[in-house]
Amino acid sequence: GAGVSQSPSNKVTEKGKDVELRCDPISGHTALYWYRQSLGQGLEFLIYFQGNSAPDKSGLPSDRFSAERTGGSVSTLTIQRTQQEDSAVYLCASSRDSQFEAFFGQGTRLTVV
Amino acid sequence: AQSVTQLGSHVSVSEGALVLLRCNYSSSVPPYLFWYVQYPNQGLQLLLKYTSAATLVKGINGFEAEFKKSETSFHLTKPSAHMSDAAEYFCAVRKSGGGADGLTFGKGTHLIIQP
Numbered sequence: 001g002a003g004v005s006q007s008p009s010n011k012v013t014e015k016g017k018d019v020e021l022r023c024d025p026i027s028g029h030t031a032l033y034w035y036r037q038s039l040g041q042g043l044e045f046l047i048y049f050q051g052n053s054a055p056d057k058s059g060l061p062s063d064r065f066s067a068e069r070t071g072g073s074v075s076t077l078t079i080q081r082t083q084q085e086d087s088a089v090y091l092c093a094s095s096r097d098s099q100f101e102a103f104f105g106q107g108t109r110l111t112v113v
Numbered sequence: 114a115q116s117v118t119q120l121g122s123h124v125s126v127s128e129g130a131l132v133l134l135r136c137n138y139s140s141s142v143p144p145y146l147f148w149y150v151q152y153p154n155q156g157l158q159l160l161l162k163y164t165s166a167a168t169l170v171k172g173i174n175g176f177e178a179e180f181k182k183s184e185t186s187f188h189l190t191k192p193s194a195h196m197s198d199a200a201e202y203f204c205a206v207r208k209s210g211g212g213a214d215g216l217t218f219g220k221g222t223h224l225i226i227q228p
Contacts, residue, residue, distance in 0.1 A: 004156075033215045043203060043218035055212035091156060100145065100164075100207065102216065104156035 002026075004105035006092050012111045013082055021077040021108045025094030032075050033095075033102065034059075034067060038088035046090075049075060050097070082112045115140040115206040117187075119219035127227045132176075132191040134222050136204030139185065145207035146187045147216065148178055152200045160202075163187060174198070199226045 005024040013019050025032050034046040045059040049069045060066070064082075069075040079086055089109050093102040120135040138144055145164050149157040161172025168180045178189045187204060201223050205216040 031214065035216075035218075042220045045208070045215045045217060048213070048215045050214070056208070056214060058213065059215075093157075100214075101159055101162065104149075104158070106156045 004092055004094055004103050006090075006105035006108050008108060009106060010109045010111075012113060015084060015112055016081055018078065018080045019082055019110065021079075021090050021110070023075045023077070023092030023094075023105060025073060025075070025092070026103055027073075028096065029094035029103075030072065030097045031095045031100075031102075032069060033093045034075070034077050035091040035093065036061075036088045037091055037107070041088075043091075046077070079110075082110075084112045086110060087112045115142075115144060115208055115217050117146075117204045117206050117217060117219040119202075119204050119222050121222055122220065123223045123225065125225040125227060126194050128196055129193050132189070132194045132198065132224065134189040134202050134204075134224065136187045136189065136219060137185050138187060138204075138206050140206060142209055145209075146178075146180065147205045147207070148172065148176070148187075148189050149203045149205060149218075150174075150200050151203065151221075157203065160189070194224075194226050196226050196228065199224055
């Protein structure tokens with residue numbers, strides 16, 4: 001596609017439920033990133049993929065958070081047993097490996113009630 | 114580790130006035146620096162980037178930034194503010210080392226344009 005696509009755009013879930021957030025990067029972009037944006041913490045790096053592997057998972061806040069990428073394309077961020085503090089906008093970005101101009105999606109707004 | 118500090122969570126300028134948004138960085142290696150803009154309920158858009166070429170970088174929408182190593186600064190400027198510039202602006206530095214990649218962002222500066 002023309003840009004980074006994220007779905008759903010909004011998600012409301014009950015505390016304790018699992019959620020999956022999806023990111024479709026720009027075609028041909030080998031690098032993919034997940035970030036979290038919240039009022040209290042600003043923009044936080046979560047995880048970086050190069051192809052299907054994740055050399056940097058240092059930003060994942062707890063073991064309830066996981067992510068995978070398949071076929072060097074689509075990525076899914078999974079949050080298990082959601083907590084209210086997980087409420088935030090989750091942003092995905094992709095870039096061509098050598099250029100590092102990261103293009104961001106519109107984000108998924110997650111609300112845990 | 115790399116980090117950036119944005120001075121001023123809110124900056125207010127009059128339409129037509131100079132815009133100056135401050136960013137200082139910390140990095141043990143030559144940094145790659147970026148400015149992004151975020152309009153309400155939208156994702157981030159790249160304004161400009163510094164990747165060790167020219168120290169004065171020109172971006173979109175009339176914005177530019179100057180890399181000053183001696184001051185560890187990368188301030189964003191625009192000669193004349195427009196109402197449409199009202200948004201959140203983020204300075205960022207590229208992570209590096211040990212297989213890391215991605216951006217470390219500052220806390221952001223909310224730019225307010227007064228008519």
